[in-house]
Amino acid sequence: MPWIGTKTDTMVNQDLPRRNFFKHAIVVLNSLIALALAVPGLGFLLSPIFKNEEEIWIELGPQSRFRSEAPQKATFKYESTAGYTRKVRNSFVWILPDSSEALVALSAVCSHTGCNVAWNEGEQLFVCPCHDGRYATNGEVVSGPPPRPLQELQVKLENGTVFVKLLV
Amino acid sequence: MNSQKDNPKLHGLIAAARHFLHEPMPKGVSWPHTFGSVLLALIVVQVVTGLLLSFYYSPNSDAAYESVQYIEQEVAFGSLIRGVHHFAASAMVVMLFFHIARTFFYGAYKQPRQWTWIYGVTLLIVVLGFAFTGYLLPWDMKAYFATKVGINIGGLIPVVGAYLVKVLQGGREMGTTTLSRFYSLHVILLPLVLVFCVGLHLYYIRLHGETPPGLRNDDKIGFAGTFYPAQLFRDSLVVFLVIAVVFGLAAAFGAPLEAKADPNDTTYLPRPDWYFYGLFQLLKLLLGNLEVVGAIILPGVLVAILILLPFLDKNPERRLSKRPGVLAGGSAAILVIVLLTALGGYEGRVAANAAATPDLVTVEGEIEDTFVVDPRMGRRLYVELKCGECHGHGSAGKNIPPGLEFAGNKYKYSWLGEYLMEPHRVRWQTRGLRPVARMPDFKLSEEEALNLTSYLMALRVDTKLPELGFDWAAADSDMVESGAELAFEYGCLGCHRVGEQGQDIGPGLSNVGSKLQDSYLFHIVQAPDKLIPGTGMKNFQLDLDEIEELVAYLRTLR
Numbered sequence: 164m165p166w167i168g169t170k171t172d173t174m175v176n177q178d179l180p181r182r183n184f185f186k187h188a189i190v191v192l193n194s195l196i197a198l199a200l201a202v203p204g205l206g207f208l209l210s211p212i213f214k215n216e217e218e219i220w221i222e223l224g225p226q227s228r229f230r231s232e233a234p235q236k237a238t239f240k241y242e243s244t245a246g247y248t249r250k251v252r253n254s255f256v257w258i259l260p261d262s263s264e265a266l267v268a269l270s271a272v273c274s275h276t277g278c279n280v281a282w283n284e285g286e287q288l289f290v291c292p293c294h295d296g297r298y299a300t301n302g303e304v305v306s307g308p309p310p311r312p313l314q315e316l317q318v319k320l321e322n323g324t325v326f327v328k329l330l331v
Numbered sequence: 332m333n334s335q336k337d338n339p340k341l342h343g344l345i346a347a348a349r350h351f352l353h354e355p356m357p358k359g360v361s362w363p364h365t366f367g368s369v370l371l372a373l374i375v376v377q378v379v380t381g382l383l384l385s386f387y388y389s390p391n392s393d394a395a396y397e398s399v400q401y402i403e404q405e406v407a408f409g410s411l412i413r414g415v416h417h418f419a420a421s422a423m424v425v426m427l428f429f430h431i432a433r434t435f436f437y438g439a440y441k442q443p444r445q446w447t448w449i450y451g452v453t454l455l456i457v458v459l460g461f462a463f464t465g466y467l468l469p470w471d472m473k474a475y476f477a478t479k480v481g482i483n484i485g486g487l488i489p490v491v492g493a494y495l496v497k498v499l500q501g502g503r504e505m506g507t508t509t510l511s512r513f514y515s516l517h518v519i520l521l522p523l524v525l526v527f528c529v530g531l532h533l534y535y536i537r538l539h540g541e542t543p544p545g546l547r548n549d550d551k552i553g554f555a556g557t558f559y560p561a562q563l564f565r566d567s568l569v570v571f572l573v574i575a576v577v578f579g580l581a582a583a584f585g586a587p588l589e590a591k592a593d594p595n596d597t598t599y600l601p602r603p604d605w606y607f608y609g610l611f612q613l614l615k616l617l618l619g620n621l622e623v624v625g626a627i628i629l630p631g632v633l634v635a636i637l638i639l640l641p642f643l644d645k646n647p648e649r650r651l652s653k654r655p656g657v658l659a660g661g662s663a664a665i666l667v668i669v670l671l672t673a674l675g676g677y678e679g680r681v682a683a684n685a686a687a688t689p690d691l692v693t694v695e696g697e698i699e700d701t702f703v704v705d706p707r708m709g710r711r712l713y714v715e716l717k718c719g720e721c722h723g724h725g726s727a728g729k730n731i732p733p734g735l736e737f738a739g740n741k742y743k744y745s746w747l748g749e750y751l752m753e754p755h756r757v758r759w760q761t762r763g764l765r766p767v768a769r770m771p772d773f774k775l776s777e778e779e780a781l782n783l784t785s786y787l788m789a790l791r792v793d794t795k796l797p798e799l800g801f802d803w804a805a806a807d808s809d810m811v812e813s814g815a816e817l818a819f820e821y822g823c824l825g826c827h828r829v830g831e832q833g834q835d836i837g838p839g840l841s842n843v844g845s846k847l848q849d850s851y852l853f854h855i856v857q858a859p860d861k862l863i864p865g866t867g868m869k870n871f872q873l874d875l876d877e878i879e880e881l882v883a884y885l886r887t888l889r
Contacts, residue, residue, distance in 0.1 A: 182560055182561075185560035185561055185563075185564040186560045188564050188567065188568070189559075189560060189563055189564050189567050192567040192568060192570075192571045193567055193571075195571065196372070196570065196571055196574055199574065199578060200376065200379050200380075203408035203411050203412055203415075204379060204380075204383055204408075204412070206407040206408045207383050207386075207406060207407060207408045207409060207412050208383065208386065209407070210405075210406045210407040210408075210409070213407050214405070246387065246398070246401055246405075247389075247394065247397040247398050247400065247401035247405075248394065248397075
């Protein structure tokens with residue numbers, strides 16, 4: 164604090180070591196107070212970062228349901244939690260035509276601004292309604308603004324039932 | 332650099348800061364002058380922690396409690412931040428007390444500082460307003476019922492009371508409208524008023540300077556240095572210590588959060604936070620028509636005296652030794668406030684302790700089985716098991732299911748504990764003319780049953796059932812015998828069963844001595860319909876000697 168303690172200090176005679184101790188103590192004490200508030204306060208605000216979200220696996224049904232020629236829409240309900248509230252939401256993913264043994268699930272969320280893409284039977288492409296982004300059957304970008312392919316979701320099979328891992 | 336005007340560093344904010352820091356300090360200004368700075372620092376703490384809490388809190392009666400729970404359990408540092416907000420509020424009340432007492436005894440309210448004082452008293456009211464509105468926000472049992480009591484006190488004001496209640500509640504009943512009102516008051520309106528009053532308070536302090544102790548108002552003031560660094564150091568040190576204590580308490584205890592508010596509960600005994608104990612105690616002393624005196628008139632007069640003090644006391648003398656009247660009056664007021672607050676706290680503790688009389692119950696055998704009986708756990712069980720569905724709202728004063736509002740005056744601890752553990756062994760079913768509904772067996776463990784018992788035993792209505800001076804334990808066999816004869820004469824067995832004799836119209840009395848307290852037996856025999864409105868039990872208009880003899884007999888039935 165260079166701007167403090169010039170002229171008026173000479174108003175009275177005080178011994179310098181005592182004044183210096185006061186000045187340092189003021190800085191130390193108030194810094195400690197500020198820290199005591201700032202550290203927990205910042206942690207409190209940034210709390211969502213430190214939270215470990217648990218994985219959500221959604222049951223889509225028996226594997227036999229997903230054996231079509233075209234990508235298939237798999238709708239499901241899940242419980243979404245936001246803080247202290249819980250809500251049941253509807254959502255869906257795209258299951259790709261079964262070429263090999265493993266099922267492939269694509270997120271329906273466009274990589275551009277997050278609208279849901281739909282399967283266009285005539286063009287044989289996924290088309291995003293918002294900015295006309297287009298993706299091939301395997302999720303690769305064909306045209307339009309999307310910067311990345313559609314995200315592939317983890318899939319697992321348990322006793323013939325398909326589960327998909329939700330992106331959170 | 333001879334002229335300060337040429338120095339660009341000495342303009343604007345820096346000049347303002349210098350102006351504050353280089354305030355000349357009169358001789359004698361020292362530690363007692365730090366309380367104001369502590370209050371300012373605590374306001375900053377409350378603003379910061381309050382702002383943080385508002386990031387997660389939801390002022391809606393469906394979500395408020397859950398959001399506070401979320402803060403406590405899920406948010407990083409949530410419990411600490413909420414604890415600091417809670418204890419800093421208490422610290423503000425304590426510091427306000429010291430600050431006002433110091434100002435009062437130093438005569439610092441006198442001309443020309445009357446406006447500093449008046450804005451100070453306004454700030455006292457604003458801070459109590461913060462305490463009152465903030466109390467409701469967690470929407471737990473304590474919040475709900477303490478606020479209900481507070482609002483009802485406002486309803487005691489003649490003429491406008493009923494309207495005030497509706498305005499505060501935001502409707503006919505307390506609910507989500509009350510909550511959003513209190514939230515807006517707490518986080519928007521009151522902070523604006525606070526900032527306004529603090530600004531003016533500080534302005535007048537700087538205008539008239541600190542008050543040196545031990546002078547007449549017209550004495551010449553000698554100066555000894557500036558605010559910076561010596562006084563600012565004292566301020567910083569005291570602020571640091573107070574905030575350290577606040578953080579310590581917050582980390583060690585946290586802010587309390589009871590069960591979610593249940594407006595239908597009739598057994599909850601609301602107690603305000605400690606700084607309202609004085610007022611609470613005053614209300615207990617002044618019952619009936621006098622209530623309005625304790626709730627409205629006395630506090631109103633006190634506030635009026637505080638505000639008008641600079642105009643009532645125009646004596647320029649500030650030395651205490653020359654102001655015996657003020658010294659006596661102020662000390663008496665402080666003594667009364669401290670005593671009432673301490674008494675309120677003491678009675679609360681006694682009630683809680685009485686509830687948990689056998690504080691430590693050690694179950695023989697393994698160490699793991701040792702537990703502490705805690706009425707708070709009992710209260711939680713009461714809510715979880717929904718005891719209030721039958722014994723709460725609407726059952727007040729009834730016999731089946733028994734209302735529990737004075738269970739602590741009625742049952743014996745040992746019987747209640749045993750009954751709650753195995754209700755169907757102790758009393759299998761009701762018979763005769765009584766309804767068939769019976770107490771479910773919740774299969775409580777011994778610990779749960781005793782926790783619940785200790786909570787129920789804390790439910791007392793001593794005004795209805797005062798303790799009696801008579802000691803039946805000392806009754807001789809003659810007395811018991813004449814009591815038994817009386818029971819026969821008055822035809823008690825016409826309704827009540829004792830062993831193989833009697834009817835099952837009223838409650839059986841075979842083991843009434845181990846179940847009910849002597850004083851309860853006395854009161855129920857003396858005036859049955861006073862305790863159980865509409866009961867079939869007749870008032871036999873017995874004289875006191877007869878009742879004493881009857882109780883002496885009844886208590887031997889075990």
